[in-house]
Amino acid sequence: MRELSAIKRIEMASRQIPGVVSLAQGTPSLYSDKAIRQAVIQAIEENKVDKYSPGAGIPELRKEISRQLAREGMDYDAEGEILVTAGAIEALSAVFLALLQKGNEVVVLTPTYYANYESIIEMAGGVAVEVQLEEQEGWQLDFEKLKAALTPQTKAVLLCNPNNPTGSILSKEELTKLGQLAKERNLLLVFDDVYHHLVYGKELFCLATEGEYKDNIIRIVSFSKTFALTGWRIGFLHGPRELVAHIVPMHDNLLNCAPVVSQYAALAALQHEKEIVPKVVEEYRKRRELMGGLLQEMKDYLSFVAPEGAYYFFPKIHGVANTMDFAFEVLEKAKVAVVPGEDFGPGGEGHIRLCFGRAPEDIEEGLSRLKAYFEDLK
Amino acid sequence: MRELSAIKRIEMASRQIPGVVSLAQGTPSLYSDKAIRQAVIQAIEENKVDKYSPGAGIPELRKEISRQLAREGMDYDAEGEILVTAGAIEALSAVFLALLQKGNEVVVLTPTYYANYESIIEMAGGVAVEVQLEEQEGWQLDFEKLKAALTPQTKAVLLCNPNNPTGSILSKEELTKLGQLAKERNLLLVFDDVYHHLVYGKELFCLATEGEYKDNIIRIVSFSKTFALTGWRIGFLHGPRELVAHIVPMHDNLLNCAPVVSQYAALAALQHEKEIVPKVVEEYRKRRELMGGLLQEMKDYLSFVAPEGAYYFFPKIHGVANTMDFAFEVLEKAKVAVVPGEDFGPGGEGHIRLCFGRAPEDIEEGLSRLKAYFEDLK
Numbered sequence: 001m002r003e004l005s006a007i008k009r010i011e012m013a014s015r016q017i018p019g020v021v022s023l024a025q026g027t028p029s030l031y032s033d034k035a036i037r038q039a040v041i042q043a044i045e046e047n048k049v050d051k052y053s054p055g056a057g058i059p060e061l062r063k064e065i066s067r068q069l070a071r072e073g074m075d076y077d078a079e080g081e082i083l084v085t086a087g088a089i090e091a092l093s094a095v096f097l098a099l100l101q102k103g104n105e106v107v108v109l110t111p112t113y114y115a116n117y118e119s120i121i122e123m124a125g126g127v128a129v130e131v132q133l134e135e136q137e138g139w140q141l142d143f144e145k146l147k148a149a150l151t152p153q154t155k156a157v158l159l160c161n162p163n164n165p166t167g168s169i170l171s172k173e174e175l176t177k178l179g180q181l182a183k184e185r186n187l188l189l190v191f192d193d194v195y196h197h198l199v200y201g202k203e204l205f206c207l208a209t210e211g212e213y214k215d216n217i218i219r220i221v222s223f224s225k226t227f228a229l230t231g232w233r234i235g236f237l238h239g240p241r242e243l244v245a246h247i248v249p250m251h252d253n254l255l256n257c258a259p260v261v262s263q264y265a266a267l268a269a270l271q272h273e274k275e276i277v278p279k280v281v282e283e284y285r286k287r288r289e290l291m292g293g294l295l296q297e298m299k300d301y302l303s304f305v306a307p308e309g310a311y312y313f314f315p316k317i318h319g320v321a322n323t324m325d326f327a328f329e330v331l332e333k334a335k336v337a338v339v340p341g342e343d344f345g346p347g348g349e350g351h352i353r354l355c356f357g358r359a360p361e362d363i364e365e366g367l368s369r370l371k372a373y374f375e376d377l378k
Numbered sequence: 379m380r381e382l383s384a385i386k387r388i389e390m391a392s393r394q395i396p397g398v399v400s401l402a403q404g405t406p407s408l409y410s411d412k413a414i415r416q417a418v419i420q421a422i423e424e425n426k427v428d429k430y431s432p433g434a435g436i437p438e439l440r441k442e443i444s445r446q447l448a449r450e451g452m453d454y455d456a457e458g459e460i461l462v463t464a465g466a467i468e469a470l471s472a473v474f475l476a477l478l479q480k481g482n483e484v485v486v487l488t489p490t491y492y493a494n495y496e497s498i499i500e501m502a503g504g505v506a507v508e509v510q511l512e513e514q515e516g517w518q519l520d521f522e523k524l525k526a527a528l529t530p531q532t533k534a535v536l537l538c539n540p541n542n543p544t545g546s547i548l549s550k551e552e553l554t555k556l557g558q559l560a561k562e563r564n565l566l567l568v569f570d571d572v573y574h575h576l577v578y579g580k581e582l583f584c585l586a587t588e589g590e591y592k593d594n595i596i597r598i599v600s601f602s603k604t605f606a607l608t609g610w611r612i613g614f615l616h617g618p619r620e621l622v623a624h625i626v627p628m629h630d631n632l633l634n635c636a637p638v639v640s641q642y643a644a645l646a647a648l649q650h651e652k653e654i655v656p657k658v659v660e661e662y663r664k665r666r667e668l669m670g671g672l673l674q675e676m677k678d679y680l681s682f683v684a685p686e687g688a689y690y691f692f693p694k695i696h697g698v699a700n701t702m703d704f705a706f707e708v709l710e711k712a713k714v715a716v717v718p719g720e721d722f723g724p725g726g727e728g729h730i731r732l733c734f735g736r737a738p739e740d741i742e743e744g745l746s747r748l749k750a751y752f753e754d755l756k
Contacts, residue, residue: 027429031428032428037422045421047414049610050606052609054390054393055386078715086464087633088560089632089633093632102480230430231428231431231635233633233634248382249381249497252383252386252497253497254632255633257609259464259609259610259637260610260635261610261640262639267389268391298591
């Protein structure tokens, strides 16, 4: 039997303990923007959300996505190159169920959202092959390691950029090299870009803006994080026509169509993106500083590379080789929920993930409890 | 490459032709009840829908489902025996992805919602094995045929009751024999009970009310049809604790959790079930009479068994062995969309499916066009 990820198990355990502060699951503390809710309520009142939509999504939303991608320098047709999904998770499942043959390998750069990626790849009959990022180099990708991991069975490389849990970003140079490699070796690059808006300072390069790699890229985007719509289960994917045509029937198997009410939430989110995103990014920038400062005060017990994107810190805990037991002990003794690094693949051993998408008071209280826990151990 | 079902292809083609009347896809013409919308809008305004719910669904909904099942004579715990899903389709996918091993066989009684069932079973590595229902006997199940189809690889029997597209209902006697067989042969009975409210006259027996078969039953229920919530993608499954524990992680892979806004719609639907369901059933009863009467006038061209449940007629077209070309010709020449019987498995050859969930004026206009088409052919 497949087990739920430690993220989910920690989160479920934490709900049973009164007074726990959770910095575990990547749920933003913010709520959706008023403009989104108003648009949804209007769509409900206008009888627009009760019926199935076309499998690929309501045309208005696909057109808005196409225009938005064009503004970001990407050329994808609303008809046949864009598929609206029930969030990034359903998109990943539909992609791998559609495109993997039994025994195909998917290279996954760890630490990353590994437990779920591996589970989805295995569900689709594939095999996840880990390539560890280099923590000493700010979680860079070692191309020699990557090339050594490729076999005739390698079908795809799955990348989360900005990466969960490290908050690291692959550079334009790294991504271009990846694009070249994908073309040479006929590999598919699957980008899980759910944190693409959440970047602090550094420029984020998106390989799908380079048309020459289009045939090798499926890119997945979610409205969950930036727009605080995790509960709505809404996102999309875009890719070359031929691959999307294979994915649509699998999406039909899994879901028929994305929830229509959520598709209207997504449409409003895109229409108000310019007002919403800067506010959200500014808020998370502050929380990143808050959490970074508090972790700095715990330098005797842990060390970390500051995240460039997403909303996690991923500190290495000194003297703890495996953080699975550690995380459950911290939950029980200090009443703070953190995610053990092992959930993110072997590259995550000895680390814990802390989400700064959570409320500032939870960040302060949670880290104060963690600090007290460390100090009691001395 | 997997192709979309004829239902979806006909529906997509019909959207391209101005003035088409569709009696194809099983989308009810009704809209959701005011009480459901008001409850959803309130939940949105109260900030209840933005965050992930527990994977199995919001506790209030699971408890309401458990109470509702108890009223119907079924004993299922809100914790561990009920899973809220994104409609019946996601439930079926999660069930078969979780429980089938490569090469396992699933017996499917045809004609039924075959194209999608087969596609989902194959996605999960299984093989669909058809057993044809007996049209002459009012679409009854022949147990000798069923037994002859069982092999050591048979894992499950998938049943739609009331059945789509025949509208037939398995009797208590048939279902009890099935339950006994399932126990003897260690088979899982997967009930796709999405039409369970839509029954006209005859009593519907539900095998899950007999506790002795609990270990052998997974039952799937959707809010789509009765409550006109197809676009919301919301349903649930219930089953024995051990099997549900296997299905939850697969549901997590596919979706994380059902859309929370839709979970609140489902909660309101159950709370108002007693007011909503009788109104809806009465409306469909009238439409069934309307469609039945109009089809009676076409007895020279077709014949049918009157449906006892669901909202379809499934007439056999005289002199047409294969209705795939016929359906596309009727779409083009008569501008009425119907579903070719081949989509429902070999048992459906030579038939077409007509949905009386559609509006009365569409039923009248659609069947008037169909009649004119037949008369022109003479």
